Amino acid sequence: MKPLSQTARKIASVIVLSASLLGSNAMLSAQTIKIGTPLALTGGLADEGKKQVIAYDMWLNRVNSSGGINVGGKKMKVELVRYDYETNAQRAQQLAEKLIVEDKVDFLLAPFGSGHTKVVAGVAERYGVPVVATSASSESIFDQGYKNLFGVLAPNKGSITNLLALVSKNLPQIKTVAILGREDVFPKAVAGTMNALASKAGYKVQSIEYYSVGALDLSTPISKIKSIKPDWIFITGYSKDLILARKQMADLAVTAPVVTMITGPVYREFIDALGAQAENVTSTTWWHHSALLKGDDPWGSTKAFYDEFVGKEKQDPDYVHAASAAALVALQKAIEKAKTTDKAKVREALASLDIKTFYGPIKFGPNGMNTAIEGLPIIQVQDGQPLPIFPAEVSKGGLKQFK
Amino acid sequence: MLDQIILNGLMLGAIYACIAVGFSLVWGVLNVINMLHGGFIILGGYLTFFSWLHFGIHPFVSLFPVAMLLFGLGYVLQRTLINQVVSKPVLTTLTLTFGLEMILYNTMNLLFTATPRRVALDMGVLNLGDMLLPYDRVASMVLALSLTGLLFLTMRKSKIGRAIVAVRMDKDAASLMGINVPQIYAITFGIGAFMAGACGAIVAVIFPISTSLTGVFLGKAFVICVIGGLGTVPGALVGGLALGLIESITGFWFGPQNAILIGFVLMLVLLVVRPTGLLGRKGYE
Numbered sequence: 001m002k003p004l005s006q007t008a009r010k011i012a013s014v015i016v017l018s019a020s021l022l023g024s025n026a027m028l029s030a031q032t033i034k035i036g037t038p039l040a041l042t043g044g045l046a047d048e049g050k051k052q053v054i055a056y057d058m059w060l061n062r063v064n065s066s067g068g069i070n071v072g073g074k075k076m077k078v079e080l081v082r083y084d085y086e087t088n089a090q091r092a093q094q095l096a097e098k099l100i101v102e103d104k105v106d107f108l109l110a111p112f113g114s115g116h117t118k119v120v121a122g123v124a125e126r127y128g129v130p131v132v133a134t135s136a137s138s139e140s141i142f143d144q145g146y147k148n149l150f151g152v153l154a155p156n157k158g159s160i161t162n163l164l165a166l167v168s169k170n171l172p173q174i175k176t177v178a179i180l181g182r183e184d185v186f187p188k189a190v191a192g193t194m195n196a197l198a199s200k201a202g203y204k205v206q207s208i209e210y211y212s213v214g215a216l217d218l219s220t221p222i223s224k225i226k227s228i229k230p231d232w233i234f235i236t237g238y239s240k241d242l243i244l245a246r247k248q249m250a251d252l253a254v255t256a257p258v259v260t261m262i263t264g265p266v267y268r269e270f271i272d273a274l275g276a277q278a279e280n281v282t283s284t285t286w287w288h289h290s291a292l293l294k295g296d297d298p299w300g301s302t303k304a305f306y307d308e309f310v311g312k313e314k315q316d317p318d319y320v321h322a323a324s325a326a327a328l329v330a331l332q333k334a335i336e337k338a339k340t341t342d343k344a345k346v347r348e349a350l351a352s353l354d355i356k357t358f359y360g361p362i363k364f365g366p367n368g369m370n371t372a373i374e375g376l377p378i379i380q381v382q383d384g385q386p387l388p389i390f391p392a393e394v395s396k397g398g399l400k401q402f403k
Numbered sequence: 404m405l406d407q408i409i410l411n412g413l414m415l416g417a418i419y420a421c422i423a424v425g426f427s428l429v430w431g432v433l434n435v436i437n438m439l440h441g442g443f444i445i446l447g448g449y450l451t452f453f454s455w456l457h458f459g460i461h462p463f464v465s466l467f468p469v470a471m472l473l474f475g476l477g478y479v480l481q482r483t484l485i486n487q488v489v490s491k492p493v494l495t496t497l498t499l500t501f502g503l504e505m506i507l508y509n510t511m512n513l514l515f516t517a518t519p520r521r522v523a524l525d526m527g528v529l530n531l532g533d534m535l536l537p538y539d540r541v542a543s544m545v546l547a548l549s550l551t552g553l554l555f556l557t558m559r560k561s562k563i564g565r566a567i568v569a570v571r572m573d574k575d576a577a578s579l580m581g582i583n584v585p586q587i588y589a590i591t592f593g594i595g596a597f598m599a600g601a602c603g604a605i606v607a608v609i610f611p612i613s614t615s616l617t618g619v620f621l622g623k624a625f626v627i628c629v630i631g632g633l634g635t636v637p638g639a640l641v642g643g644l645a646l647g648l649i650e651s652i653t654g655f656w657f658g659p660q661n662a663i664l665i666g667f668v669l670m671l672v673l674l675v676v677r678p679t680g681l682l683g684r685k686g687y688e
Binding site for chain 1: 404407408411415508509512516517518519520521523525528535537539540609610611613614615616619622623647650651654655658659660661662663664
């Protein structure tokens with residue numbers, strides 16, 4: 001046999017090198033758990049998407065630096081496959097499908113908010129991929145019969161029930177409510193829940209109106225609220241809307257003994273944008289960093305999570321950060337419990353999960369919502385800070401009348 | 404209450420006019436649908452906010468420097484990039500400005516993030532009987548109307564303004580008259596950016612500023628231009644005031660969730676019955 005020419009030897013070397021690289025890549029992929037996440041990095045929810053990224057990276061760093069997730073005795077590192085869905089529901093749907101079909105992710109994390117979670121959950125259900133929602137609390141999303149959707153936030157109903165009880169106990173003279181909600185999945189659901197539960201609790205709901213997404217002016221509905229003089233003004237929306245609403249309430253001298261906004265006041269940017277006007281606005285949240293919980297998760301306690309977050313970001317974490325990290329913890333624990341990355345088995349493990357974490361207890365009910373958390377915190381902005389005023393375990397002050 | 408609603412609508416309308424006038428000018432004169440316009444407004448807002456936050460400069464003081472910076476940016480962009488395709492079909496320039504807008508949008512997201520920010524200045528409220536006029540809204544309305552009026556006077560009385568009008572009417576004839584058409588195009592685009600920057604400084608006091616609003620402001624500018632008419636400053640003013648009033652009053656009668664919808668319905672109706680808009684006409688007389 002003639003010896004190979006120099007050219008032929010070079011070609012053969014390239015082929016062998018490429019094959020070994022491809023092979024090792026395939027091996028690496030097989031040793032890596034891929035979790036897909038459509039994120040709002042641009043568009044209307046970009047600020048919220050950024051919070052998710054911070055929390056995801058914190059978890060990823062902790063888990064991978066300890067070798068990865070324990071899957072039946074073998075450690076497997078995690079790769080988060082991210083795409084920007086530009087706060088566009090259709091894009092979220094397309095990217096969820098791309099993540100499953102092309103990127104072949106093992107699991108999914110839902111985007112921010114109930115609306116886009118619903119869209120992604122539909123895709124995940126079609127392909128039988130477990131998806132964990134970080135920030136969806138509207139019961140209507142979880143009543144679709146999806147077997148693969150799980151959410152770490154407690155249902156809306158719980159927070160409203162606690163809020164009504166707190167106001168009834170501390171300010172029994174409050175009798176009438178005016179509700180203004182954003183025409184969007186979560187804010188509209190919360191407004192509707194407040195309407196139903198307040199009426200049931202004996203309050204008179206004097207008006208309930210909705211404003212469009214993208215509204216640059218809320219003076220008309222706020223002027224109407226002023227004319228009916230309610231005891232309690234309840235407004236839902238996202239940060240930009242609620243900053244505008246509070247500003248225009250001040251412009252039109254609209255006030256009431258209780259002013260509640262869901263969910264703006266829990267975010268730092270609400271207080272920074274309004275200054276003194278943010279004082280004494282109440283809100284509900286799904287988590288507060290003053291809860292001194294311990295858990296079986298990469299941090300082990302609320303304090304450890306809080307300390308790491310503050311060290312990196314130089315500000316307090318809010319529930320979006322915590323819930324995003326908790327979603328990954330839930331997935332991690334389910335994989336460890338199932339001892340496999342098989343989707344169906346992990347799905348079963350999620351359904352039967354019952355864990356304590358830095359975020360709080362996580363146990364999914366029949367519809368996939370986290371039913372383990374009770375006593376959802378209520379906060380009120382006092383002295384420029386979102387102060388927890390309920391439940392007693394985390395309370396740092398009492399409910400004050402809005403001036 | 405209706406008088407307060409109407410007053411709110413007028414104050415909002417004046418700001419809408421300021422949002423649209425630069426956009427209308429660029430579209431009318433250059434035949435360029437400037438997709439960057441919303442981004443310019445937000446950039447003006449951010450520059451105003453950060454100069455207030457870090458240096459304590461009042462937004463109404465930083466308005467002119469911010470607007471001039473945006474003028475410079477607009478001038479350079481038009482002279483170097485947009486001028487290359489300004490004589491091409493409108494879709495070509497739209498695509499270019501769309502691409503530039505994406506660059507601007509993502510750059511702002513990277514530098515400033517999408518966190519809503521607002522110049523938290525409590526200027527108080529003026530009581531007029533039963534009606535309340537927030538001073539910041541009144542000042543914003545006065546500034547917006549003044550800037551719009553200044554632009555109108557510039558277009559009517561100044562040499563540059565007459566040159567812009569001439570180019571709008573017939574660029575070939577204008578060129579034969581010795582007008583440097585590419586220079587006029589760049590100045591016009593710069594003026595459009597100037598107005599956007601000034602508007603950004605005004606709105607930073609009233610609305611929380613975030614990159615997610617670029618599309619909202621651009622959409623408003625479109626609707627106002629269709630209602631008022633393209634290329635005319637009075638058209639932008641009338642369109643802005645009309646939209647502000649319509650959104651306020653219809654929100655009162657039909658519910659706030661329908662206010663924006665009715666604005667778009669009006670735009671569609673006008674496109675059918677009077678496509679040039681309420682005051683639209685070709686060139687100035």
